[in-house]
Structures are given as structure tokens and as C-alpha cells.
Amino acid sequence: xxxxxxxxxxxxxxxxxxxxxxxxxxxxxxxxxxxxxxxxxxxxxxxxxxxxxxxxxxxxxxxxxxxxxxxxxxxxxxxxxxxxxxxxxxxxxxxxxxxxxxxxxxxxxxxxxxxxxxxxxxxxxxxxxxxxxxxxxxxxxxxxxxxxxxxxxxxxxxxxxxxxxxxxxxxxxxxxxxxxxxxxxxxxxxxxxxxxxxxxxxxxxxxxxxxxxxxxxxxxxxxxxxxxxxxxxxxxxxxxxxxxxxxxxxxxxxxxxxxxxxxxxxxxxxxxxxxxxxxxxxxxxxxxxxxxxxxxxxxxxxxxxxxxxxxxxxxxxxxxxxxxxxxxxxxxxxxxxxxxxxxxxxxxxxxxxxxxxxxxxxxxxxxxxxxxxxxxxxxxxxxxxxxxxxxxxxxxxxxxxxxxxxxxxxxxxxxxxxxxxxxxxxxxxxxxxxxxxxxxxxxxxxxxxxxxxxxxxxxxxxxxxxxxxxxxxxxxxxxx
Amino acid sequence: xxxxxxxxxxxxxxxxxxxxxxxxxxxxxxxxxxxxxxxxxxxxxxxxxxxxxxxxxxxxxxxxxxxxxxxxxxxxxxxxxxxxxxxxxxxxxxxxxxxxxxxxxxxxxxxxxxxxxxxxxxxxxxxxxxxxxxxxxxxxxxxxxxxxxxxxxxxxxxxxxxxxxxxxxxxxxxxxxxxxxxxxxxxxxxxxxxxxxxxxxxxxxxxxxxxxxxxxxxxxxxxxxxxxxxxxxxxxxxxxxxxxxxxxxxxxxxxxxxxxxxxxxxxxxxxxxxxxxxxxxxxxxxxxxxxxxxxxxxxxxxxxxxxxxxxxxxxxxxxxxxxxxxxxxxxxxxxxxxxxxxxxxxxxxxxxxxxxxxxxxxxxxxxxxxxxxxxxxxxxxxxxxxxxxxxxxxxxxxxxxxxxxxxxxxxxxxxxxxxxxxxxxxxxxxxxxxxxxxxxxxxxxxxxx
Numbered sequence: 001x002x003x004x005x006x007x008x009x010x011x012x013x014x015x016x017x018x019x020x021x022x023x024x025x026x027x028x029x030x031x032x033x034x035x036x037x038x039x040x041x042x043x044x045x046x047x048x049x050x051x052x053x054x055x056x057x058x059x060x061x062x063x064x065x066x067x068x069x070x071x072x073x074x075x076x077x078x079x080x081x082x083x084x085x086x087x088x089x090x091x092x093x094x095x096x097x098x099x100x101x102x103x104x105x106x107x108x109x110x111x112x113x114x115x116x117x118x119x120x121x122x123x124x125x126x127x128x129x130x131x132x133x134x135x136x137x138x139x140x141x142x143x144x145x146x147x148x149x150x151x152x153x154x155x156x157x158x159x160x161x162x163x164x165x166x167x168x169x170x171x172x173x174x175x176x177x178x179x180x181x182x183x184x185x186x187x188x189x190x191x192x193x194x195x196x197x198x199x200x201x202x203x204x205x206x207x208x209x210x211x212x213x214x215x216x217x218x219x220x221x222x223x224x225x226x227x228x229x230x231x232x233x234x235x236x237x238x239x240x241x242x243x244x245x246x247x248x249x250x251x252x253x254x255x256x257x258x259x260x261x262x263x264x265x266x267x268x269x270x271x272x273x274x275x276x277x278x279x280x281x282x283x284x285x286x287x288x289x290x291x292x293x294x295x296x297x298x299x300x301x302x303x304x305x306x307x308x309x310x311x312x313x314x315x316x317x318x319x320x321x322x323x324x325x326x327x328x329x330x331x332x333x334x335x336x337x338x339x340x341x342x343x344x345x346x347x348x349x350x351x352x353x354x355x356x357x358x359x360x361x362x363x364x365x366x367x368x369x370x371x372x373x374x375x376x377x378x379x380x381x382x383x384x385x386x387x388x389x390x391x392x393x394x395x396x397x398x399x400x401x402x403x404x405x406x407x408x409x410x411x412x413x414x415x416x417x418x419x420x421x422x423x424x425x426x427x428x429x430x431x432x433x434x435x436x437x438x439x440x441x442x443x444x445x446x447x448x449x450x451x452x453x454x455x456x457x458x459x460x461x462x463x464x465x466x467x468x469x470x471x472x473x474x475x476x477x478x479x480x
Numbered sequence: 481x482x483x484x485x486x487x488x489x490x491x492x493x494x495x496x497x498x499x500x501x502x503x504x505x506x507x508x509x510x511x512x513x514x515x516x517x518x519x520x521x522x523x524x525x526x527x528x529x530x531x532x533x534x535x536x537x538x539x540x541x542x543x544x545x546x547x548x549x550x551x552x553x554x555x556x557x558x559x560x561x562x563x564x565x566x567x568x569x570x571x572x573x574x575x576x577x578x579x580x581x582x583x584x585x586x587x588x589x590x591x592x593x594x595x596x597x598x599x600x601x602x603x604x605x606x607x608x609x610x611x612x613x614x615x616x617x618x619x620x621x622x623x624x625x626x627x628x629x630x631x632x633x634x635x636x637x638x639x640x641x642x643x644x645x646x647x648x649x650x651x652x653x654x655x656x657x658x659x660x661x662x663x664x665x666x667x668x669x670x671x672x673x674x675x676x677x678x679x680x681x682x683x684x685x686x687x688x689x690x691x692x693x694x695x696x697x698x699x700x701x702x703x704x705x706x707x708x709x710x711x712x713x714x715x716x717x718x719x720x721x722x723x724x725x726x727x728x729x730x731x732x733x734x735x736x737x738x739x740x741x742x743x744x745x746x747x748x749x750x751x752x753x754x755x756x757x758x759x760x761x762x763x764x765x766x767x768x769x770x771x772x773x774x775x776x777x778x779x780x781x782x783x784x785x786x787x788x789x790x791x792x793x794x795x796x797x798x799x800x801x802x803x804x805x806x807x808x809x810x811x812x813x814x815x816x817x818x819x820x821x822x823x824x825x826x827x828x829x830x831x832x833x834x835x836x837x838x839x840x841x842x843x844x845x846x847x848x849x850x851x852x853x854x855x856x857x858x859x860x861x862x863x864x865x866x867x868x869x870x871x872x873x874x875x876x877x878x879x880x881x882x883x884x885x886x887x888x889x890x891x892x893x894x895x896x897x898x899x900x901x902x903x904x905x906x907x908x909x910x911x912x913x914x915x916x917x918x919x920x921x922x923x924x925x926x927x928x929x
Contacts, residue, residue, distance in 0.1 A: 003784070004586075007594055007823050017824035018561050020832050024913040025843035032838060034861055035698060036729040041601050044827040052823050053563055059591055060572035064584035067571035076577055080483050084528050086574070093539035098551045099753030100890050102882070105543035109752045112538055119522050134613035134754065135809040137796070148655055157655075173796035173806035177624075179655035182801045220509045251507055252514050267809065271483070275813030276588040277578035277610070277773065279755035295651070317651035321554060321616035321644050321742065322753025334535060338481040340525030350484045352506045357494040373509045400584050409580075411797070428485035429494065455781070460583040462786035467582075470778035470790040474767070476607050477597040 004058050007045045008478050017049040043480055062461040063276070064405050070431045072358075074377045074408040074420025075168065075216055077246045077268035079351075082338070085271065085331040094330055099322040103307050109326065110306030114299045116333045117283070120264060123336075123344065124242070125255020126285030130294045132324040136243060139263030139282025140174035140210070142295060145316045146261055146286060147208045147237045148178050149293040153314065158207035158236070164193050166217060166412040171210045171241060180207060187414055191217040191370035193227055202234050212241040213254070216412040216420065218355065218374035220247075228258025237261065237290075245269045246424065247352055247376035250345025254285075261286045270332035281328040295319045350425035351376045354432055358423055361436045365443035369415045377422035379415050380407075385446040390453050392417040395442055397464060398456035402438035481528050548915055549887040550844075552865045552906025553694065554615060554642050554720045555753060556745045558833075559910055561824050564747040568817045578773070578809065582788040583780075588812065589787035592775035595819045602725040602830075603717075603739040604732020605761035609772035611815040612758030612807060615742025619645045619688065619718050620652035621771050621805055622740040622760060626686035626714045627658060628769045628804070634684045636713075638663045638671040640693035642720050643895040649688075658685075669697035669858025669867065671704060680711040686738075690718040691728070694895075695904065696841070696865025697858055698728065705735025714738060722746055722759075723837055723908075724863050726830030738762045747821030748814050757814040768794065771805030836909040837864040840916065844907040847920040853927040857902050865906040867892065867899070870927060874903040880926050886919060 047055075064071070071078035089095075097109055117129035133139040144161070151157045161175040162185045172182040183201060188194040193211065209231050213221045221227065228238045240254045240262035246269045248254075254262050266272050267280030274280070286294065296315045297308040308323075339347060352375045359368070359378040367383035382392040396406030396419070408420040423432055445452050457463060486494070495501065507515070526534060549557065567573070572587060579585030579592075592610045599608035612618045619642075623635050635653070637646055639662050646662070653660060661679055666672045671689060680687065687708040691699035705715035717731035719741030731739045743757040744750075762770055776790035796803040825833060841864040848868055849856050857867040870877065874891040881888050889905035896902070907916060 004590065006590075006597075008597065011826075014828075015826065016829060017563075017826055018829050020829070020836060020909065023836055023839055025839055025916070027839055028842060031842045032727075035727075036700075036702065036734065037727060038729045038733070041726070041827050041830060044598065044601050044830065045823045046826045046828065047823060049561075049563055049824060052820060053567065055823070056567040056573075056591070056820060057570070059587035060567075060570045061587070062584075062590075063572040063576050063587040064581070065572050066575040071577065073577055073580075078577055081575055082481070082483055084481075084531060086569070088532065088535045091535060091539045092546075093542045095749045095751055096546055096557075097542060097752040098549060098557070098750050098887075099555050100551045100553055101543070101549075101752075101887070102878070105547070106752070108538045108541035111541060122521050134617070134811075135807070137806045137808045138613060138617070141806060145651070145655070169796035169798070169800045169803065170806050170808050172801035173799075173803045176801040176803075177652070177656070177806055179657075222509055222511055225511070225514065250516060250520050252510055252516050256516070257514050265809075273574045273813070274577045274809075275574055276576045276585070276816070277812030278809040279613075279811045279814060280809040317654070318616075318644055318647035319651055320754065321614040321642075321648065321756065324753075325755040326752040327755060330535070334531055337523060337526050337534060338528070338531045341520040341522050343482050343525045344520060344522075346482060346484065349503045349506065350486060353486075353491065353494055353498075353503055356498050356506055360498045375506070375509070396581065397583065400581065405584065406581055426483050426485060429487075429490040431485075457583050461586050462583055462784055463780040463782055465582050465780050465786045465788050466778045467788050467790065470776040470788045471793070474607075474774075474791060475777040476593075476774055476790075477600045478593065 002058060006478050007047060007055055008043060010051060011045045011047055013046060015046040015048050017047055017052050069403060070423060070427055070435050071405040072407050072421045072423045072435060074422040075243055076408065077422060077424055079271055079424035080426035081271055081273040085334040088334045089327045089330050094327065107306055110299050112330055112333055114301055114306055116329050119336050120283055121285060123249060124262060124285050125253030127288040128291045128294065129283050129285045130298065131281065131283045131329050132295045132320045133282040133284055134320055134325050135278060135280045136263055136265040136282040137170040137174060138319065139284045140170055141177055142284045142319055143239050143261045143263055144174050144178040146290045146293045147239065149316050150290055151207055159205045161207055162198065162209040164211065166215050166414050167210065167212055168216065168241065175210060190372045191219045192221050192223060195223055195226055198227065199230060202230055204234055206234060206236045208237045208239050210239040210241060212244060214244045214247050214375045217370055217379050218377035219372045220375055224257045243268060244376060247348055249348040250341060251348050261290055266328055266332040271335040272328050272331040279325045279328055281325045347425050354423040354425060354427055357432060358421060358436060362439050365440055377420060380419040380421060381415050382417035388446045388450045390446040390450050392419050394453040394456060395419060398442050398453045399438055400457040401459050404435045404438050545885065547885045547887045548918065550889045550905045550907060550919060551887055553890045553904055554742060555750055556721055556908055557750060557910050558745050558908055560747050563824060564817050564820045567820050568813060573816055574813065579789060586786060589775045591816060591819050593777060593787050595815050596775060598822050599759050599761050602730065603761045604730030605739055606764035607767055607770065608761040609770065609774050611810040611812065612760055612772055613811060614756040614758045615720050616645045616648035618740035618758035618760050620649045622716045622738045623649050623653060625738060625769050625771060626716060629766060630685035630714060632683050632685040633657060634659045634661060635686055636661050636663050636679055636684060637688040640665050640671055640695060641688055641690045641718060642694045668860035669695040670699050670860050673703060676707055680707060680713060684711055684713040686714040686716050688716045688718060690720055692721055692724055692863035695858055695867045696862045697860035698863055701731060701734040701736065721863060723834050726834035743818050746818035748817055755811055755814050757811050757818055769804055772807055773810060833909060840909060840911055841866060841907040844916045847916060848923060851920060851924050851927060854923060864908055865904055867902050867904055869902045872901065874901060877926060881922050884922055886922050888919065
């Protein structure tokens with residue numbers, strides 16, 4: 001296999017990968033006389049177009065991706081990204097719209113945003129949505145800002161936000177940026193929020209609870225109503241992290257469980273591609289009490305006409321340079337329209353079926369810390385393999401050799417040596433079986449030949465990488 | 481159109497393995513009283529051709545033909561080389577997750593490393609991250625970062641900073657006890673440095689400066705950084721038109737401590753405002769307070785070079801509420817486009833690109849302000865945008881020119897009530913001489929009448 005070099009290492013003086021037309025206006029050499037001009041950009045690449053094409057083609061071939069095989073990262077919902085939606089996002093009129101264009105000339109775009117916001121409200125049982133947040137974490141931040149603005153208007157923003165110990169790290173981080181102190185709530189033996197612990201801690205200093213449902217164990221928080229009643233009884237609000245909404249569509253709705261505000265990840269539940277880490281979109285839905293606080297501008301419909309409206313004096317303000325990741329919303333809308341009500345329900349049913357099939361098929365070989373029934377994902381651990389000094393890291397790296405992407409590792413924090421596994425609904429039985437077989441082989445190898453696991457991966461483009469040195473002696477850019 | 485891959489037989493077999501009779505049983509853990517008893521009230525499923533038709537119809541509700549546009553203001557029309565679309569459409573780039581499993585994500589990690597390097601080269605900084613959401617959130621993150629480093633309550637932002645960026649900074653900082661003070665502009669269209677001097681004090685964490693600024697005017701970042709440093713404040717440079725980095729002295733050379741901005745100009749379509757590409761770089765002393773993902777070089781067990789996400793102890797999944805930012809998913813695919821774009825243009829292309837932007841805008845500025853009744857509003861040096869003023873209301877000009885399918889630029893009155901009759905005209909390399917002349921003729925006709 002060719003070892004791909006850095007572009008800087010194949011660069012040479014005078015090579016070009018693009019040509020500009022000849023300047024067609026009278027050139028003025030003096031116009032930049034008083035500019036702070038730079039010298040040439042030192043060591044910047046100079047390569048041909050073909051070199052660029054081969055460079056990126058070869059680089060791409062060292063990536064694993066959902067188009068290639070099962071990608072069971074827990075809580076990441078790595079489902080197939082329909083190609084039609086990519087084609088739709090390339091429609092020139094969407095692609096070439098300038099965000100400052102006259103709204104009269106952008107009626108199609110505005111209708112896309114408004115339609116999507118209305119559909120998401122129906123799917124989740126919320127009253128209103130904003131599609132401005134650019135990712136789930138930004139959605140969380142918006143959600144917590146809405147809560148704070150609402151409580152401030154009532155006279156006291158309060159001090160604390162409760163977050164279960166199983167929560168994603170973005171939750172406490174988002175609450176913190178809103179000026180809240182985080183109190184961790186314990187999980188009980190079923191892996192759900194410990195209602196007693198919550199009751200003990202709940203008081204009028206508490207602004208909100210941030211709860212993920214189903215939680216990161218894949219377990220439905222079956223006391224969600226009790227949790228929200230308790231929090232509401234003391235004047236607090238309920239935030240739901242909707243990262244795991246793929247388990248619930250058409251089955252039940254956060255809006256019917258006492259949730260006041262939530263975000264969705266369009267790049268998870270609604271099939272838009274992850275792109276190797278974005279762009280995503282994190283629309284936020286609210287009950288009507290929080291609607292006046294939503295970010296501006298908002299899209300509204302008046303007399304069959306769409307427009308941006310910013311006259312909301314209570315709004316938390318603007319959160320994005322323009323209107324969010326518009327093209328991501330376009331793709332997600334295409335997905336919802338292609339699914340319909342029965343399709344979305346079938347998505348969730350199949351996602352849960354696939355996950356439970358994996359769980360059942362591997363429950364002998366891999367330890368499950370919590371025996372509670374799970375929905376779209378389940379969290380195994382390396383407890384049985386630890387007896388042979390094999391860790392979840394070794395298991396993950398060996399899976400790479402066997403042709404599958406590893407599950408999410410070491411998360412949630414309440415399961416030691418976690419392997420959080422979410423297959424999604426789009427996998428075929430053959431690919432689920434491939435993963436199951438690979439995991440069974442690994443369980444066997446752990447007993448019989450643990451070395452092969454500890455030295456994995458063996459067949460990848462690079463073998464196990466030294467992460468400790470990377471952090472200790474950071475080399476974060478190329479230098480000649 | 482459904483995208484599931486199970487046959488009826490598969491389902492039966494799988495239910496049997498699980499030991500249940502019907503898929504409904506899978507949801508027994510959900511209390512009955514919160515289960516949905518009816519279908520979702522959304523339109524019925526569409527086939528692929530129907531979905532395609534639906535979106536073509538939606539798209540047709542936008543303006544029927546692409547107007548001759550001179551809109552800028554933080555979103556710029558530049559030519560995108562064919563190889564950018566071609567390469568960035570590859571499934572191996574589009575459909576992986578964040579590169580947590582480095583051994584099967586070398587492509588993404590390798591190109592992030594190249595992106596980081598080029599951002600450092602362009603901005604004159606030591607370290608760069610793998611992207612942020614957009615220029616506006618980048619500016620907000622830079623402000624938060626400066627506050628973590630400095631622990632002083634005051635931040636000075638100029639009125640010449642993009643109005644949306646100012647709004648987003650307000651939103652992000654509102655709950656953290658920061659005091660955001662605005663600094664006005666002078667007749668050159670630059671930040672008013674005498675006002676800056678007055679407002680700078682020992683309580684100031686940072687001074688923000690956008691150059692070229694929202695009026696298209698090039699700021700004197702060197703002077704502003706010097707003033708900031710004299711008060712022990714940091715200098716934050718915001719770049720909303722990243723093509724300018726090809727020719728203007730890098731922010732690092734002019735004393736900036738943190739550089740952030742919008743890199744939409746690097747091969748990313750206008751897309752009605754997003755997805756775009758926030759970037760950030762800084763001096764290496766601030767590494768521990770730096771937000772976002774970073775790719776770092778290391779070796780595998782055989783000694784081969786490889787890349788990993790590194791220094792993650794700054795990030796939310798490790799540090800939780802004490803993280804340097806809550807960002808998780810960023811704008812990776814846009815970052816890929818920018819990386820391809822920059823490598824295609826290369827050292828010479830970047831300069832030529834910026835040069836053409838300057839020349840075209842300069843020509844446009846001249847022919848427009850030669851018209852009786854049109855004048856330059858500011859005297860400062862401009863990059864590829866400029867502010868002109870006429871007797872008429874800009875809204876009126878927009879309405880009149882719309883009839884000729886011309887969009888003359890952004891009306892400034894909404895953001896700057898004092899700038900009545902002023903418009904921001906943007907001319908990139910994509911506008912031909914005849915386009916500019918057409919715009920000038922349209923103005924001439926309009927102002928004659």
C-alpha cells in the first residue's frame with residue numbers, strides 16, 4: 001500500500017492546481033500601496049490538480065464509512081445516508097442562495113425551514129421548533145439558554161442543573177456555559193435516574209434536569225413522568241437530549257412525557273451524513289411557555305407567504321451567523337417526507353429490533369452491566385474478557401481487522417470498559433450477523449489467544465497508534 | 481421510500497432469536513399511558529421520484545433565475561474548482577463519523593492535519609483546530625477563550641464587526657457576567673482608535689478586530705493589537721472574508737493572539753447561510769484553553785506515521801463542565817472542501833485570487849463613485865467590499881434594480897441607523913467587467929431619473 005505523504009512533502013515551486021482567468025478590469029498596481037501586504041505564504045502547497053485528486057482519493061481509501069459496512073457506534077446513530085437527499089441538496093437554487101437575498105426571492109428556502117420545524121414539532125409533540133443550532137451541542141446550549149431566560153423572567157434564574165451520571169459530556173458543558181452549576185444524579189440499579197436521589201436534591205434552587213431518553217444505556221427512562229412532575233412541582237424545567245430519538249419515532253413523544261425543551265440531531269435520527277464529524281444540525285423544540293425566548297430570526301407564515309421575523313423582545317438572540325445549517329435541514333426534510341408516519345415508526349421498530357437481536361446473540365459472550373430491557377442500543381462491557389487481560393480497546397481494535405467498525409468505547413462512564421452498540425435500522429441481517437460473528441470470534445480469541453487482540457489491528461493502513469505520545473509531545477502542524 | 485434492509489423472513493427469525501412474538505413487545509419498557517395511540521400527523525411517505533419532484537418544486541419557489549448579485553457581508557460568491565465537489569462527494573469522506581477510531585480514520589485525520597497546517601500558515605499562528613460551526617460562533621468562542629485566559633470582565637468589540645457576529649457574542653456571553661462594550665468607527669470606516677484607547681483598561685480581557693471589516697475596510701490590526709497589549713488585553717482577530725489572507729499581512733504578524741473567522745470562501749457554496757466553516761488558531765501558549773478538536777501526529781507500533789485526535793482532556797467528553805467548549809460535532813466535511821480548495825489554489829493561486837478580488841472591487845468602486853449622486857461613505861482602504869451612499873433610500877434602489885435582475889448589495893440602515901442611504905457592495909473575482917459596468921449603468925439610469 002502506498003504510504004500517503006503530506007501534501008507539503010510533494011509540493012514544488014511553480015506547480016498549480018487551478019488557473020484564474022486573465023484580469024478583465026484595468027489593473028492598478030498602486031491600489032495596494034498602503035495595504036499591509038504579506039510576503040508569499042511560506043511553505044504553502046504547490047501541487048497539480050492530478051496530485052490533489054490522487055492525494056484525496058488515496059486518503060479516502062484509508063477511511064472506514066457507513067457506505068462500506070456496519071458502523072455500530074452507540075448514541076451516534078450511524079444509519080445509511082440516502083443518496084437522493086445528497087442530490088436534492090445539490091439543486092442549484094438551494095446551493096446558490098445568498099443568505100442576504102430578498103425574502104421574496106427565497107420563498108422555497110423559507111418554506112423548507114418552516115415545513116421542517118412544523119414536522120419536527122409533530123414528531124416530538126412539542127409546540128415550536130428552531131432549526132438554527134448547527135449541531136446537537138449548540139442545540140443543548142440554546143435549550144439551556146431558553147430555560148434560563150424563562151426563569152429569569154420569572155425573577156430568579158436559579159443555580160443548579162441536574163444531570164444523570166450516564167449523560168453525554170456535552171450536557172454538563174452546555175449547562176456550564178449558561179452559568180449553571182452541575183449536580184450529578186445517580187443512576188439506580190436499572191440504569192435509570194434514581195428518583196429518590198433526585199427527590200432528595202430537588203429544591204427551588206434547581207433550574208432544570210437534563211435527561212437523555214432513552215438514556216445512553218439504551219434504557220427507556222420509564223419514570224420520566226414522575227421525574228418531570230417532581231421537577232415541575234418545584235418550578236424547574238425538563239430538558240431532553242434527543243440524541244436517541246431514533247428509538248421513539250411514532251412510538252411515543254417527548255412532548256407527552258412532560259419535556260419542556262429538547263434538541264434533535266438531524267445527523268443522527270434524520271439520516272443526514274456525519275461527514276467525518278459534521279456538519280450536523282441540532283434543532284430545538286419547545287413547549288409554548290418557552291416559545292417567546294427562541295432564537296431570532298424565526299420563520300413564520302403569513303397569508304401563504306413565508307418570512308423571517310425578528311421582533312421577539314424576549315428572544316435569547318441570535319445563535320448562528322445566518323439561519324443554521326440550511327442544507328442539512330433540506331436533506332432531513334427529504335428524509336421525513338420519504339418516510340411518512342408509518343415509515344418513521346418502522347424506522348424505530350427496526351432499530352430496536354436490530355439492537356435487541358445483537359444483544360440477545362452476544363449476551364453469553366459479553367457482560368451486560370444492566371439487565372434492564374433496552375431499545376435502540378445496548379452497552380456491553382469487557383468484564384468477561386478482562387479475566388484474560390483483554391480490554392474494550394483490544395476488542396475494538398480487533399473488530400477493525402474483522403471488517404466492522406467498533407462500537408462507542410468507554411462510554412457511558414457508569415459502565416466500566418463499555419462497548420456501546422447501536423446498529424440502527426438500516427443494517428441487513430447479514431451485516432448484523434457479520435458483526436455478531438466477529439464479536440464471538442473475539443470472545444473466543446480472548447480465551448485462547450489474547451495476544452492477537454492486544455496487538456490488533458493487524459491489517460489496517462496503520463496499526464495501533466501511540467495516543468499518549470501525541471498528547472505529551474503535541475505535533476499539531478507540519479513544519480519543514 | 482424506506483431504507484431498511486430486513487426481509488419479512490429476517491424479521492421473523494430475529495424475533496424468534498430474541499424470544500418474542502411481535503415487535504410491539506420490544507417497547508414494553510415504555511409506560512402505556514405515554515405511548516402514542518395514533519399515527520403521527522405528517523404527510524404519507526413519498527417514493528424517490530415524488531420526493532425529487534417535491535424539492536424541485538420547492539426550489540422553483542425561489543427566484544426563477546439567478547440574479548446578478550453584489551451581495552457579500554460574510555457570505556461570498558467565489559468560483560469553486562470542479563475537483564472540490566468531485567472529491568468531497570466520496571462516500572469515504574461523506575459517511576464516516578468523527579474519527580474516534582484512528583486506525584480506520586487516517587484519511588480524515590490526515591487531512592485535518594493539513595488543514596490545521598494551512599490555517600496556521602495563513603493566519604501566522606502556531607496551532608489550529610479542526611473547525612468550528614461558523615465565523616459567528618468562532619468569534620464567540622474566541623471571546624470566551626480570552627476570558628478563560630484573562631479572567632477580566634470586559635471585552636471590547638468594534639461596531640465594524642459583522643452585526644450578526646456581535647449578536648452571537650452577546651448571546652453566548654450573556655450568562656457569564658461578561659461586559660461587552662462596543663467601539664465606534666471613524667470617517668475612514670475603521671475602528672475609532674481614540675475611543676478604543678479610552679475604553680481599554682486593566683479590566684479588559686480582549687479587543688476584537690475584524691479585518692477587512694464589515695464595511696470592507698482594512699483595519700490597522702497592528703495598532704489595535706499594540707494598544708490591546710499595552711493594557712494587558714489580548715488581541716482577537718476575526719476574518720470574515722478568508723480570501724483576504726492570501727495577500728494581507730497575516731494577523732499573527734500584526735500582533736493577534738487568537739485568530740478566528742469564517743472560511744466559507746474556501747470552496748463552500750453560499751447555501752443560504754450554511755453549512756459554513758468556522759476556523760480558529762492561536763499562539764501555542766494558549767493551547768490548554770483552546771476549544772475544539774485537534775489532529776496530532778504520532779506513530780503506530782511499527783513506527784509508521786499516523787494521526788490521532790489529541791489533547792482531548794480539554795474537551796467535553798473528558799472534562800465535562802470544565803471543558804474549553806461544549807462543541808462536539810463540527811463542520812468536518814466543509815473543512816475537507818476548504819482543504820482541497822486551498823491545495824488546488826496553492827501559494828501562487830491564493831495571491832492571484834486575492835489580487836483579482838482587490839482589483840475588481842477597486843474598479844467597481846471607482847466606476848460607481850464616478851456617477852453623479854453616488855459617493856464613497858468611508859475613506860479607508862477596501863478589500864472586496866465597499867460602502868456607497870446615494871440620495872435615495874437603499875431599499876428603493878434594491879427594488880428598482882430588482883426589475884433588471886440585479887441585486888446591488890446589502891442595505892446598512894437596518895444595522896446602522898446612522899448610515900441612511902448606504903449600501904455594502906461586494907465584488908469578487910466572479911464578477912466580470914461587463915457585470916460591473918451593467919451595475920454602474922443601472923445606477924446611472926436610476927439616479928438620472
